[in-house]
Amino acid sequence: MAVTGAALERAAPRRRRRVSGATRLGVALFSPALVYIAALLGLPLVLAFLYSVGDVTVGSVGYEFVGLENFRSVVESPSFRRALVNSFVFTIASQVIVIVCANALALALRERFRGRGLVRFLILLPWVAPISLGAIGWKWILDSIYSVVNWVLAKMHLVNLFDPPMWLGRPALAMASVIAVHSWRMIPFSTVILLAGLTSIPKELPEAAAVDGAGFWRTHFEITLPMMRPIINVAVLFGVVFTFTDMTVVYILTRGGPYDSTQVLPSLAFQTGVLGSDLAEGAAISMFLVPILVAVAALMLRVAHRAEVV
Amino acid sequence: MGGPRRSPLTRLGRWLIVIGFAALLAFPFYWMAITTFKQTSDLYNVEHDPFVFNAAPTLDHLRLLFRETLFLRWFWNTTVAGAAVVAITLVLAVPAAWALARLTGRFGQQLGIGIFLTYLVPPTLLFIPMSRVVSWLGLQDTLWAIIVTYPTFTVPFSIWLLMGFFKAIPRDLEDAALVDGLTRFGAFVKLVIPISVSGILTVVIFSFTLVTQEFVYALTFISSAEHQTVGVGVPIYLVRGDVYYWGSLMAACLITSLPIAVVYNLFLDRFIAGFTVGAVK
Amino acid sequence: MAVVETRKLTKVFKKAEEGAVNDVDLVTRDGEFLVFLGPSGSGKSTLLRMIAGLEEPTRGDVLIGGDVVTDLPPRARGIAMVFQSYALYPHLSVEQNIGFPLKAHGVPKPKRRERVDWAASLLGIQHLLARKPRELSGGERQRVALARALVREPTVFLLDEPLSNLDAKLRASAREELTSFHKRVRTTTIYVTHDQVEAMSMGDRIVVLNKGIVRQIGTPHEVYDEPADTFVATFLGSPPMNLVEDTDFIAGFRPESVVPAEMVRGPSAPIRLRIRLVEFLGSERILHGVIDGGRFDGRKVVSRVATAASGGLGEGAAHDFAVPASEVKFFDRATGKRAAPRELSWR
Ligand SMILES: Nc1ncnc2c1ncn2[C@@H]1O[C@H](COP(=O)(O)OP(=O)(O)OP(=O)(O)O)[C@@H](O)[C@H]1O
Ligand SMILES: [Mg+2]
Numbered sequence: 001m002a003v004t005g006a007a008l009e010r011a012a013p014r015r016r017r018r019v020s021g022a023t024r025l026g027v028a029l030f031s032p033a034l035v036y037i038a039a040l041l042g043l044p045l046v047l048a049f050l051y052s053v054g055d056v057t058v059g060s061v062g063y064e065f066v067g068l069e070n071f072r073s074v075v076e077s078p079s080f081r082r083a084l085v086n087s088f089v090f091t092i093a094s095q096v097i098v099i100v101c102a103n104a105l106a107l108a109l110r111e112r113f114r115g116r117g118l119v120r121f122l123i124l125l126p127w128v129a130p131i132s133l134g135a136i137g138w139k140w141i142l143d144s145i146y147s148v149v150n151w152v153l154a155k156m157h158l159v160n161l162f163d164p165p166m167w168l169g170r171p172a173l174a175m176a177s178v179i180a181v182h183s184w185r186m187i188p189f190s191t192v193i194l195l196a197g198l199t200s201i202p203k204e205l206p207e208a209a210a211v212d213g214a215g216f217w218r219t220h221f222e223i224t225l226p227m228m229r230p231i232i233n234v235a236v237l238f239g240v241v242f243t244f245t246d247m248t249v250v251y252i253l254t255r256g257g258p259y260d261s262t263q264v265l266p267s268l269a270f271q272t273g274v275l276g277s278d279l280a281e282g283a284a285i286s287m288f289l290v291p292i293l294v295a296v297a298a299l300m301l302r303v304a305h306r307a308e309v310v
Numbered sequence: 311m312g313g314p315r316r317s318p319l320t321r322l323g324r325w326l327i328v329i330g331f332a333a334l335l336a337f338p339f340y341w342m343a344i345t346t347f348k349q350t351s352d353l354y355n356v357e358h359d360p361f362v363f364n365a366a367p368t369l370d371h372l373r374l375l376f377r378e379t380l381f382l383r384w385f386w387n388t389t390v391a392g393a394a395v396v397a398i399t400l401v402l403a404v405p406a407a408w409a410l411a412r413l414t415g416r417f418g419q420q421l422g423i424g425i426f427l428t429y430l431v432p433p434t435l436l437f438i439p440m441s442r443v444v445s446w447l448g449l450q451d452t453l454w455a456i457i458v459t460y461p462t463f464t465v466p467f468s469i470w471l472l473m474g475f476f477k478a479i480p481r482d483l484e485d486a487a488l489v490d491g492l493t494r495f496g497a498f499v500k501l502v503i504p505i506s507v508s509g510i511l512t513v514v515i516f517s518f519t520l521v522t523q524e525f526v527y528a529l530t531f532i533s534s535a536e537h538q539t540v541g542v543g544v545p546i547y548l549v550r551g552d553v554y555y556w557g558s559l560m561a562a563c564l565i566t567s568l569p570i571a572v573v574y575n576l577f578l579d580r581f582i583a584g585f586t587v588g589a590v591k
Numbered sequence: 592m593a594v595v596e597t598r599k600l601t602k603v604f605k606k607a608e609e610g611a612v613n614d615v616d617l618v619t620r621d622g623e624f625l626v627f628l629g630p631s632g633s634g635k636s637t638l639l640r641m642i643a644g645l646e647e648p649t650r651g652d653v654l655i656g657g658d659v660v661t662d663l664p665p666r667a668r669g670i671a672m673v674f675q676s677y678a679l680y681p682h683l684s685v686e687q688n689i690g691f692p693l694k695a696h697g698v699p700k701p702k703r704r705e706r707v708d709w710a711a712s713l714l715g716i717q718h719l720l721a722r723k724p725r726e727l728s729g730g731e732r733q734r735v736a737l738a739r740a741l742v743r744e745p746t747v748f749l750l751d752e753p754l755s756n757l758d759a760k761l762r763a764s765a766r767e768e769l770t771s772f773h774k775r776v777r778t779t780t781i782y783v784t785h786d787q788v789e790a791m792s793m794g795d796r797i798v799v800l801n802k803g804i805v806r807q808i809g810t811p812h813e814v815y816d817e818p819a820d821t822f823v824a825t826f827l828g829s830p831p832m833n834l835v836e837d838t839d840f841i842a843g844f845r846p847e848s849v850v851p852a853e854m855v856r857g858p859s860a861p862i863r864l865r866i867r868l869v870e871f872l873g874s875e876r877i878l879h880g881v882i883d884g885g886r887f888d889g890r891k892v893v894s895r896v897a898t899a900a901s902g903g904l905g906e907g908a909a910h911d912f913a914v915p916a917s918e919v920k921f922f923d924r925a926t927g928k929r930a931a932p933r934e935l936s937w938r
Contacts (some may be wrong), residue, residue, distance in 0.1 A: 025494050026409040033406035033425075033465055040443070040462050041428055047439030101331070108327040119328055121575050122336040128574040129339070129567035132525045136545040137338035137563055140345065140556050146353065148341065148360045161356060188335060196582045216320055238585060245432030248525045252545050266434035266526075273438040274530050282438045289435050297427045304423050485645050486678035490739070491666040491695030500695075504682050 051283035070284035079260045080285065083268040090179060090250075090264050091243045097183040098239055099232065102190035107220070109191070110198050127188035135252040138181045142167035142253075171261035174254050178262050182249045186242065190235040197231025198224070233303050237296050244292050265289060339567065345560035346371055353556060371557030380535055381562055384543035387453055391539060392521040394457040399464040399517045404510065406465075407472035408498055426470040429463065433526040436462075444531050455531035456539070460524060464517040471516070471584040475509030476502065512580040519574050522566065540566045593656035593669070593746035593779055595619045595642060600651035602637050602803075610649070611637045613803040622777040624770075626794035628784060630826065634803035635783045636751055642781065643749050644668050656746060666695070671740035672749040675756065677732045679724035685735050686711075686720040692743045710742040713772075730761050737769075741776065748780040754789065766793060787827050791815065799823050818843075818920065821927040830877060830893045832920075841922040842935055846877070848918035849894035851904070852911035859913040860937050864892055869906050874898055883909045885937050 052071070055064040074080050105123070109116065126134055141148055144166050154161035167177045201224065209219040247266035250256060256263035256271065263271075265288055273282015344360075345353065347367040358364045375381050410422050433440075440459060441450070449455040479502060487497035503510070521539065528542040535547040544562045548555060574581075596618045603610040612634040619625050627635040640646040642653050644665035652661045660668050671692070679688050689710055693703045711717045714734040724732060733753055740748060753769075754762045770793050773780055784790055790797050791811040799806045799814055799822075807819035818824035818832070824843050825831040832843045852861055864880035878894040894912060896904070904910055921930045 022412075022494055026413065029405035029498075030409040033402040033469065036402055036461065037425070037428060037465065040440075040459060041431060041436070044436045044439040044443055045431070047442060048436060051439060104327050105331050108324040108331075119332050121571070122332045124575060124578065125339050125567070125571050126335050128519065128571040129563075130523045130525070130541040130570065132541045132545045133563035133567055134338060136559060137342050140554075140560060141338060141341055143556075145356065146360070146556075151356075151360050184335065184338075187331070192578060192582050193585055196579075234585065241430050241432065245434045247434055251525075251529075266432070269434060270437065270526070270530070274441065279438050279442070286435045286438060289432065293430060293432070293435070297430060300427065300430070301423065480676060480678065482674045482676045482678035483680065485640075485643075485665075486672065486674060486680075487691075487695075488645060488665040489643055489670060489672045490692035491743075493664065493666070496695070501680060505680075 048283050048286060051279050052287045054280055056279045066280075070280045071287075074281055074284045079263060079268060082260050083256075083263040083265050083285075084288065086175070086262060087244060087264040087266075089175065090182070090262075091240060093179045094183045094186065094243055095236060095239050097179070098186045098190050099236060101183070101187050102194050102235065103232075105187065105191045106194035106198055107224075109195060123191065124188045126185045127192075131185055131248050132252055134185060135181060135249050138177075138184075139168070139253055142177055144169060168254050169258055171258060174258060174262045178250055178253055181253060182243060182246065185249065186239055189242075190239055193235040193238070194228065194231060197228045197234075200231075201227050230303055230306065233299070237300050237303070241293065241296050245289055339564065342560040342564040342567075345556055346564055348557065350557060371555070371561050374555065375558040375561050379548060379558065379562075380538075380543060381540075381548075381558075383536055384538050384540045385566075387537065387543075388522055388539040388541070391453050391457050391460070392518040395460045395464060395521050396514050396517045398457070398461045399468050399513060400510065402461065403465050403468035403472060403513065404503070405498070407469045408476050408502060410469065411473045411476035422470060422473050425466050427466075429466040429470070431462075433463075433524070437526055437530045440527070441530055450531060451533050451537060453532070453537055456521070456524070456528050459527055459531070460517075460521055463524070464513075464520055467584060468513040468517065471513060471580070472506070472509055474583065475506050479505055509580075512577050515573055515577045516581060519570050522570050594621055594654075595747055595779060595781065596654040596657075597638075597642065598652045598654070600638065600641055600653065601649050602634070602641060602646060603649045609802065610634075611803050612641065614651070615803075615805055617798060617805065617808060619779050619781065620795070622779055624773050624780045624782065624793060624795045626782045626784060626790040626797045627800055628787060628790040628794075628797050628826075629800035631785055633785075633800045635785070635800055637803075638800070639672075639749055639751055639781060639783050642747075643670055643672050669746040670749055671743060671745035671747070673733075673736045673740050673751070673753045675752040677724075677736040677753075677756075679727075679732060679735055679739075681724055683723075684720065685716065685722050685724070685727070688724065688735055689720075689738045689742050692739060696743065706742050707738075710738040713741070714738045729757050730765065733757065733765060737772075741778075745778065748778050750780065751783045752785070753782075754784075755786075762789075769793065787829070791827075799826065801826070817929070819929050821922050824920065824922070830895065833892050834922075835887055835890055835892075836924065837935075839924050840930055840933070841924055841927075843920045843922060844914045844918050846893045846895035848914050849892060849912050850896060850914075851900065852913040854900065855913040855915060858916040860916060860919065860935060861911060861913045862887075862892070862937060863909055864894065864912050865909040866904060866906055869904070871898070876904075878904060887937065 050063070053065060053067060053069075055066045055069075109120070109123075140146075144164075147164065147167065149167070150159055150161065150164040153159040154164070159165060165173055168174050205223055205227070209223050214222070245266055247264065247270055250262050250264055250267045251270070254262045256267050265285055269282045269285040272278050272285060276282070347369070348363060349365040349368045349370070352358055352363065352365040355364075406425075410418050410425070412418070413421070444450050444455045444459065447454075447458065449458060483501065483505070484494075484497050487501045488494065492500060522541055524539075525541050528539050529546065532538055532542070535543065538547060540562070544559065544566070548559050548562060597615050600612060600615045601610050602612040615638060617625075627638060629635050637646060641648050642655075644653075644660065644663060644667075648661065652659050654660065655668055655670070665672075680691060683691065686707055689707045690703050693706055698706070707720075708717070711720060714737055716731065716734050716738060719727060719731060719735070724735070727735065733756075736753065740750075754765050757765055766789060773793075782789075782793065794811055796808060796810050797814050798808050799819075801822050807814050807823045809817070809819075814823055815827055818827065821834060821841060821843070825834065828845055830846050832845050833849070835842045849862070849864075862885070863883040864878070865883045866878050866880045868879040870877040870879075875895055875897050878896065880892055880894065882888055882890045882892055919932075919935060921932055921935075922928060923930045
């Protein structure tokens, strides 16, 4: 047809500018939150960086730029290297445990059954209860003398009740305990996230696979797992952030000991910067969390982006 | 229910996993409960079977906790801080989330994700400079220190959660309110907020529980026992020197954890929707 | 009651793209039922929303009752609107929904009650007042939306496809009700639809839109019988008008004008059709054929005949048809616009 947009005069100028009231309202509603976030997240973030390249202690008023001096002295200290390695061990070990357990648990919880609500409540307890309190509970369970774990093991004749393993007192055991307790805390969180992913898989798919003759494991590895990839990614990313930056479990169970064997970056930063009042070095240690956070944020963006495109 | 029939072996495996994990994950809380009511002499005896009451149950530990420790004080502090953080969070996050949700196009979505990512900034990265900020504000060693700083966690996540809720409100509804005689802001206050009560309630619960769960900032900014929250007061100040009052300690843990757990459970699915970042539709 | 006028009203959503609404000039008559008709994406909703004040025009003005309201918010325009989704407030009861505009305008409570009762009884929904919107059927929701729109006695009603969520049967009766309702209140009404049956049966006048441009404004008779261009000609009517292209013009005639030759009196153009397919629709039949011989040999032509009058017409055979000369419309081949009648030689 020949009658297309003949009357359109695109070049005609606007007679008057109307500043949209909606835009102004939007800005007014958004800015308080933005100002708050800028002031109490942005400013400290900048300060953290400034401290890490400056010379500041709790008492001092002045500020002197010292470049990478703090980082140099931090990197040279053995306790930092120890903490760096520990942080990775702590994060990787507990995330592996968490993802494996959470997968199994999510699959087991997938279908409805009688008592599922109660089971879910029990399983969630470690995540929803304040972690400092959960950790102190474990401190009692792993007590050097009255540990119930030791009592059970002694009854099974696996340990000697009068010379029991010191769960929090020996370097290797302490690390294992810290990892175990942190995993205990994170399993519920990952489980519910994976469960959300599982329930969003259309029921027809596994059923179709079953009709096609695929067995349970085959269906699981070839259909369910691939479909859960994005949600597993989300669970792992959060898990890494919550683990790598956590100091509560370590602080309460061992305070980093014995002999720094369970010290991780956040707890070392706390000990140096807050307890030891060396703000600069503490800030420099904290700065080592940033690369991990940036990587996780970038991956998270990719997940979000892909979710949007699909 | 539904689905293909599973073999008895698979079902047994499922039951073992469920029961095993439930027992393992809940065990510390069961242990807290047992410890709370055991007599001291029963607790500290290696010969005694720790799973049963070898002596009559007692309320001594609870009595000690409530009468001779700052537990109630901490509980009160936590409640006050929680209420204040909830209020600040709502005031900041609800309008901002609405503004973002109504920002059409990619920009709004990206800004939203950007805000969400700030939730990932951990307290252990910022506690040192933040303690300086707190002392500049003259708030060190007061409850205000955490009231002012906790919304740095709650606001970003709440904005993100609420954006989801607000986006689900059909645009027509707001337009109808405009035609029916409200201003845009009026439509927000009188229509959007009442429709989103469940979303707002979710934010309330999330913010409140966060106050009970946070440990690092409270430990860093507050140095005297009487200004602490439960989460720090119990594990740090209930211990005198090297002496652990395990009975009272466990009682405090249990009393604090259970109510939070119950409430959190009710809103769990909504929090999870926030965490899945749209990876689940 | 008021007249709605638009002057060169234009909406461009994205710069460098074609406008969703382009230079629309129109004036309603007082108390009129004006229908915006056009295919999906033609800019009907955008035009209506600019009149309501929900969408900010890129250019041009809206006048209501003679006053320029372009810069006024929706609430100050004295309009009421019914949305395609009905946009009932889910957290309020039917009574509160209907009373909402009154409350927003600060009408005191006793007066509010009275008006709500009046509006509810006008639409026969008094028994639903205590319910929530989710407890209503589609038809009931539509009535509540209507009651909410009229409770304030607006000067203009704006309705955006209010029947498209109803099933076919309910839609027919709702159409009738809306028309008789308009006859009673006589409020200027603008009604958006992409359904030509709705447009033809309800509208006092129809504004035909395509790509944001007004193609024709006229009564249902005018737009059907005297289409302003080939778009209007083919958009209205089902099946659409037959178009036959010649060197510099296009000839158009409606399927019902193509009748068996023996039934035509007066001057007419004879055409011979080979029938390819017959659709039986009960009272009538649709014959899909091609012209057999002459200058237009092989062109497709559709005919619509009463079943009673088409006994001998079967698939595969060729038959003689005729088109009364007065039924043939002419369009300019270059612009598609309507052109003066002329002689058409078929041979
Ligand atoms: N908010 C918007 N942003 C960008 N483009 C838009 C927007 N709203 C509408 N459009 C575009 O403007 C054009 C006209 O849309 P409009 O909704 O007015 O059509 P319509 O005639 O009401 O169609 P329908 O019958 O499907 O409701 C469409 O091409 C549409 O994509
Ligand atoms: Mg539309």
